[in-house]
Amino acid sequence: MSDWTLFEVFVRSKHGLNHKHVGSVHAADAAMALENARELYTRRSEGVSLWVVPSAQITASSPDEKEPLFDPSDDKVYRHATFYDLPQEVGHM
Amino acid sequence: MTTQHALTEYLLRLGDSDIILAQRLCEWVGNAPALEEEMALGNVALDLIGQARSWLEYAAELQGEGRSADDLSFRRNEREYRNLLITEQANGNYADTLARQYLFDAWHYYLLQALCDSKDARIAAIAAKALKEVTYHLRRSSAWIKRLGDGTDESHQNMQQAIDDIWTYSGEMLMADDIDNLLVEAGIAPDSAAIKAQWQAHVSATLKEATLDCPPMDSYMQQGGKQGLHTEQLGYLLAEMQFLPRAYPDAVW
Amino acid sequence: MYAQLVDTGVKRVKTLNEMSPEERHFQEKIDADIKIEAKNWMPEAYRRTLIRQMSQHAHSEIVGMLPEKNWLTRAPNLKRKLQLLAKIQDEAGHGLYLYSAMETLGANRDEELEKLHSGEVKYSSIFNYPSRSWADMGTIGWLVDGAAIVNQVVLQRTSYGPYSRAMIRICKEESFHQRQGYQILLEMMRNGTDEQKAMVQDSINRFWWPALMMFGPHDTDSPNSAQSMQWKVKRMSNDDLRQRFIDQTIPQLELLGCTVPDPDLKWNEERGHYDFGSIDWSEFYSVLKGNGPCNKDRLKTRRNAYANGAWVREAAKAYADKHKQAAA
Numbered sequence: 001m002s003d004w005t006l007f008e009v010f011v012r013s014k015h016g017l018n019h020k021h022v023g024s025v026h027a028a029d030a031a032m033a034l035e036n037a038r039e040l041y042t043r044r045s046e047g048v049s050l051w052v053v054p055s056a057q058i059t060a061s062s063p064d065e066k067e068p069l070f071d072p073s074d075d076k077v078y079r080h081a082t083f084y085d086l087p088q089e090v091g092h093m
Numbered sequence: 094m095t096t097q098h099a100l101t102e103y104l105l106r107l108g109d110s111d112i113i114l115a116q117r118l119c120e121w122v123g124n125a126p127a128l129e130e131e132m133a134l135g136n137v138a139l140d141l142i143g144q145a146r147s148w149l150e151y152a153a154e155l156q157g158e159g160r161s162a163d164d165l166s167f168r169r170n171e172r173e174y175r176n177l178l179i180t181e182q183a184n185g186n187y188a189d190t191l192a193r194q195y196l197f198d199a200w201h202y203y204l205l206q207a208l209c210d211s212k213d214a215r216i217a218a219i220a221a222k223a224l225k226e227v228t229y230h231l232r233r234s235s236a237w238i239k240r241l242g243d244g245t246d247e248s249h250q251n252m253q254q255a256i257d258d259i260w261t262y263s264g265e266m267l268m269a270d271d272i273d274n275l276l277v278e279a280g281i282a283p284d285s286a287a288i289k290a291q292w293q294a295h296v297s298a299t300l301k302e303a304t305l306d307c308p309p310m311d312s313y314m315q316q317g318g319k320q321g322l323h324t325e326q327l328g329y330l331l332a333e334m335q336f337l338p339r340a341y342p343d344a345v346w
Numbered sequence: 347m348y349a350q351l352v353d354t355g356v357k358r359v360k361t362l363n364e365m366s367p368e369e370r371h372f373q374e375k376i377d378a379d380i381k382i383e384a385k386n387w388m389p390e391a392y393r394r395t396l397i398r399q400m401s402q403h404a405h406s407e408i409v410g411m412l413p414e415k416n417w418l419t420r421a422p423n424l425k426r427k428l429q430l431l432a433k434i435q436d437e438a439g440h441g442l443y444l445y446s447a448m449e450t451l452g453a454n455r456d457e458e459l460e461k462l463h464s465g466e467v468k469y470s471s472i473f474n475y476p477s478r479s480w481a482d483m484g485t486i487g488w489l490v491d492g493a494a495i496v497n498q499v500v501l502q503r504t505s506y507g508p509y510s511r512a513m514i515r516i517c518k519e520e521s522f523h524q525r526q527g528y529q530i531l532l533e534m535m536r537n538g539t540d541e542q543k544a545m546v547q548d549s550i551n552r553f554w555w556p557a558l559m560m561f562g563p564h565d566t567d568s569p570n571s572a573q574s575m576q577w578k579v580k581r582m583s584n585d586d587l588r589q590r591f592i593d594q595t596i597p598q599l600e601l602l603g604c605t606v607p608d609p610d611l612k613w614n615e616e617r618g619h620y621d622f623g624s625i626d627w628s629e630f631y632s633v634l635k636g637n638g639p640c641n642k643d644r645l646k647t648r649r650n651a652y653a654n655g656a657w658v659r660e661a662a663k664a665y666a667d668k669h670k671q672a673a674a
Contacts, residue, residue: 024449241658
């Protein structure tokens with residue numbers, strides 16, 4: 001099967017939710033990858049939608065870059081709703 | 094012949110074909126060409142056993158002798174089995190298995206589609222559920238016919254041989270006997286001529302796309318399974334499948 | 347334990363002071379229970395140990411299908427056939443999850459399968475015992491899966507992220523396997539004939555000791571344990587896991603109304619655990635060496651399946667290539 005391509009599998013478990021990475025499958029082509037992913041990752045009605053992507057096509061951020069990429073957002077608390085104190089009278093916003 | 098008798102026979106034909114084919118698929122476990130195929134064959138077999146159970150439960154109720162789907166599956170002899178001959182044929186190589194599966198799936202799909210409109214509400218309900226499963230079976234097996242037919246020289250040869258070998262067992266499902274005719278008139282079963290046309294169109298298109306030669310549609314076709322006259326293969330299959338309930342008649346499992 | 351005697355290739359566990367800065371950073375993450383992910387730096391020995399452990403684990407799932415397949419085509423009713431098939435199919439799935447996790451480390455499934463086929467990499471020895479009766483389907487689910495689950499529950503906290511996530515998924519799915527097995531036995535013991543009850547007891551007699559051996563040799567005879575524990579690819583010692591398994595299994599055994607073939611088994615009030623007799627490790631090593639009743643058959647079946655399927659896998663690939671070209 002080394003000739004078969006490795007595909008990463010993403011499952012959307014319910015309508016309205018994001019696709020989530022669950023693992024990988026081997027397949028000769030994308031159509032077969034979808035079939036194989038269906039057999040492997042949705043045996044217990046885990047999904048309503050599937051994506052398969054050739055693993056080689058995924059560009060991942062390097063762990064060494066974690067700090068420059070993600071730390072700057074740590075101090076941007078004003079992006080979060082809880083940053084803004086409002087009087088009780090406003091109620092739920 | 095009463096409609097009830099015809100209906101019981103008809104249900105046995107459906108249920109027996111499902112259980113026998115599922116039993117053959119179970120034989121592949123641990124031996125499939127790829128782990129991914131183990132999963133897929135397992136899913137098809139699980140679907141078919143579930144469908145068999147629904148058809149046989151209904152048949153047992155109509156018989157009214159207090160038997161269960163298990164009694165029907167595990168305590169009838171070869172001569173009482175009503176499955177299509179195609180379903181009992183040995184697995185052979187993977188092309189043989191897929192050729193058998195595809196020709197069966199194509200028939201199964203169009204039949205279930207038509208049975209969704211059966212005047213018998215219970216049949217229509219079982220068919221509607223089974224159709225979803227079989228739609229997937231057909232998509233999968235047609236894809237494999239194309240992959241092997243239009244894959245390598247070796248796979249092309251194997252698949253052509255497989256189609257040629259199984260072909261003589263493909264006609265039985267499209268031929269109507271008195272039981273079928275009676276149920277067609279009662280609006281319970283569909284006219285097999287319509288199914289036949291759909292089946293032939295699907296099969297000739299798929300084989301063509303798979304670069305395979307379609308054997309003549311008017312070839313000589315074996316039949317008899319629906320009446321309980323089987324090939325030599327069924328006896329061994331049942332001997333294995335029925336071993337425990339036969340060897341321990343008083344046991345509960 | 348589905349992975350047994352995994353060699354770490356490490357002679358002596360290093361202290362933090364002896365480590366390079368990279369190693370130390372890595373070990374500190376592990377000590378802080380931060381998961382290691384595929385792209386993180388890791389010692390080469392850690393990577394190789396994990397590949398060995400995960401591939402053994404995956405192979406065990408796949409070979410473990412065979413003793414159950416032996417009764418799948420003879421399951422006594424439709425319900426049992428459905429349950430057993432679903433369980434066997436899960437095992438193929440679990441093998442695939444584990445191979446998939448293993449491949450994140452740059453390993454290749456085919457190469458690892460080659461090592462299985464050549465006998466270079468082992469699978470759990472328990473599957474070298476034959477399934478001789480239908481009761482074995484119950485015993486395998488209850489004792490063999492039960493032993494595996496005790497180990498796998500702990501492995502959910504293993505340090506390598508993809509392995510840990512695969513274990514979480516597997517544990518969730520496997521919860522039905524053990525219950526399925528136990529229920530097969532319970533039905534036979536409560537409602538079965540005398541012959542069936544004897545079948546159950548015979549099955550437990552045959553599987554009890556091999557099931558205890560699944561956890562591997564005593565801690566004192568496990569030279570790789572210390573390193574595996576430091577890396578948190580192993581989270582509890584063999585003897586502790588074995589004790590935990592026995593403690594939780596004996597009450598279930600009593601409920602069945604069965605016994606185990608160990609005259610020394612008794613509750614030790616002081617320890618708060620069951621005492622049990624000594625395990626015949628010569629049998630364990632002998633089966634490991636290839637002398638179990640089914641070693642040769644199991645490998646032959648897997649080798650044949652792989653070899654006989656080669657033309658199918660090649661055809662699918664050839665078809666995909668042709669149609670990719672046609673589409674381009």
